[in-house]
Amino acid sequence: MGDNYLLKVEDLTVDYKVYGGYLKVLDGVNFYVKHNERVGIIGETGCGKTTTMKSILRLQANNAIFRKGKITVGDQDILKMNDKNFHAFRKKGLAMIFQEPMIALNPVFTIGQQIEDVIYHASDTKLSKAELKQKAREVIASVSLPDADRILSNYPFQLSGGMRQRICIALAISMAQKLLIADEPTTALDVTIQAQILELIDQISKQKKMSLILITHSLGLTRNTTDRMYVMYAGSMIESCSTKQLYENPLHPYTIGLLKSIPRLTGGEFSNGIPGRLPDYMNPQPGCRFQNRCTKVMDICRRQKPSEIEVEPEHYVACFLFDQKGDKQ
Numbered sequence: 001m002g003d004n005y006l007l008k009v010e011d012l013t014v015d016y017k018v019y020g021g022y023l024k025v026l027d028g029v030n031f032y033v034k035h036n037e038r039v040g041i042i043g044e045t046g047c048g049k050t051t052t053m054k055s056i057l058r059l060q061a062n063n064a065i066f067r068k069g070k071i072t073v074g075d076q077d078i079l080k081m082n083d084k085n086f087h088a089f090r091k092k093g094l095a096m097i098f099q100e101p102m103i104a105l106n107p108v109f110t111i112g113q114q115i116e117d118v119i120y121h122a123s124d125t126k127l128s129k130a131e132l133k134q135k136a137r138e139v140i141a142s143v144s145l146p147d148a149d150r151i152l153s154n155y156p157f158q159l160s161g162g163m164r165q166r167i168c169i170a171l172a173i174s175m176a177q178k179l180l181i182a183d184e185p186t187t188a189l190d191v192t193i194q195a196q197i198l199e200l201i202d203q204i205s206k207q208k209k210m211s212l213i214l215i216t217h218s219l220g221l222t223r224n225t226t227d228r229m230y231v232m233y234a235g236s237m238i239e240s241c242s243t244k245q246l247y248e249n250p251l252h253p254y255t256i257g258l259l260k261s262i263p264r265l266t267g268g269e270f271s272n273g274i275p276g277r278l279p280d281y282m283n284p285q286p287g288c289r290f291q292n293r294c295t296k297v298m299d300i301c302r303r304q305k306p307s308e309i310e311v312e313p314e315h316y317v318a319c320f321l322f323d324q325k326g327d328k329q
C-alpha cells in the first residue's frame with residue numbers, strides 16, 4: 001500500500017441481524033482517503049453511510065455483523081487490533097461528528113466535564129486540573145463560541161442546537177489529529193447555521209491539516225469543501241472521482257439523477273428526483289442494486305454485480321454501461 005493513504009477500506013461487508021433474518025446493508029464498500037485530503041460521501045438516507053463510518057470507528061450497533069473486509073489506517077490493519085489498543089489508537093487520531101448533536105453529548109455531565117475528559121484521554125502527558133480547564137477554554141474559543149466559562153459550566157440542554165453542534169465539533173477536534181469524519185453534521189440545524197458550521201469544519205480541518213470525510217445527502221454542501229467524492233448506493237460506492245469531475249462529467253445513471261435533482265442551493269433531500277426507493281436489504285436481488293430504478297438497465301445488470309471500472313484517470317464507476325469487455329446482453 002502506498003504511503004499516501006491514511007485510510008483504506010476494502011470490501012467491507014456488514015449485515016444487521018434483525019427479527020426474521022439479516023439485513024445485508026454493506027455490500028463490499030471500497031474507498032480510501034489520502035493524507036490531508038478532503039473526501040465527500042454522498043448518497044440518500046439509508047444507503048449505509050453511517051454504518052460504514054461506525055464500522056471504521058468500531059462504534060457499531062450490537063446487532064451489526066461483520067462479514068468480511070479490511071480496514072487499514074496508516075500501516076495498521078485495525079480489525080486485527082484488540083479493543084483496548086484500538087480505543088487508544090482512535091483517541092489519538094480519529095474522531096467523528098455525528099448527525100444528531102444531542103445524542104453525542106451526555107446529558108448528565110456539564111460541557112466542561114465532557115471536554116476535559118476528552119482532552120485528558122487524548123493527551124500524552126498528565127495534565128493538572130488548571131491545565132485541563134485552560135485547554136477546555138481554548139477549545140471553546142476555537143469553535144468561535146464566546147463566554148467559555150459559562151458554556152463550560154452548562155449542561156447540554158441549556159444550549160441551542162447550533163451551540164451543541166459547535167461543542168461536538170470542539171470535542172471531535174480535540175481528539176482528531178489525523179482524520180475527522182463529519183456525518184451529516186448540519187442536518188439537524190437551521191439553514192442559516194448550516195453554512196457557519198460547515199465553514200467551521202472546513203477551516204479547522206485545514207488549519208490542523210487533518211483529512212476530512214464529509215458525509216451528506218445534499219450535493220450542494222460538498223462542492224466547495226471537498227477534493228474528491230464518492231457516491232454511495234445501497235451499500236457500495238458506485239462512483240468516485242474528483243469533485244470537479246463529478247459535477248462536470250457524472251457517469252453512473254444514479255449520479256446523473258442526483259445532479260439533476262439538486263433542489264435548492266442549500267441542499268435538502270433529493271430522493272424525489274429519482275423514482276423508486278432503495279432495495280429491500282433483507283432479500284436484495286442478484287446483480288446491480290440500482291437495477292429497478294435505472295432507466296438504462298440491461299440484462300446483465302440483473303445477473304451480475306458490476307465491478308469498479310476506471311473510465312478516465314482516477315474516475316471509477318461501477319456500471320456495465322462502461323464495461324468495454326463485458327457482454328451487455
Ligand SMILES: Nc1ncnc2c1ncn2[C@@H]1O[C@H](COP(=O)(O)OP(=O)(O)O)[C@@H](O)[C@H]1O
Binds near residue numbers: 016018023049061
Ligand atoms: N442497528 C440497526 N439495526 C437494523 N438496521 C439498521 C441498524 N442501523 C441502521 N440500519 C439500517 O441500515 C440501513 C443503512 O443505514 P445507515 O447506515 O444509517 O444509512 P445512512 O447513514 O446512509 O442514512 C438502513 O436501512 C437502516 O435502517
Ligand SMILES: [Mg+2]
Binds near residue numbers: 049050051099183
Ligand atoms: Mg446517516
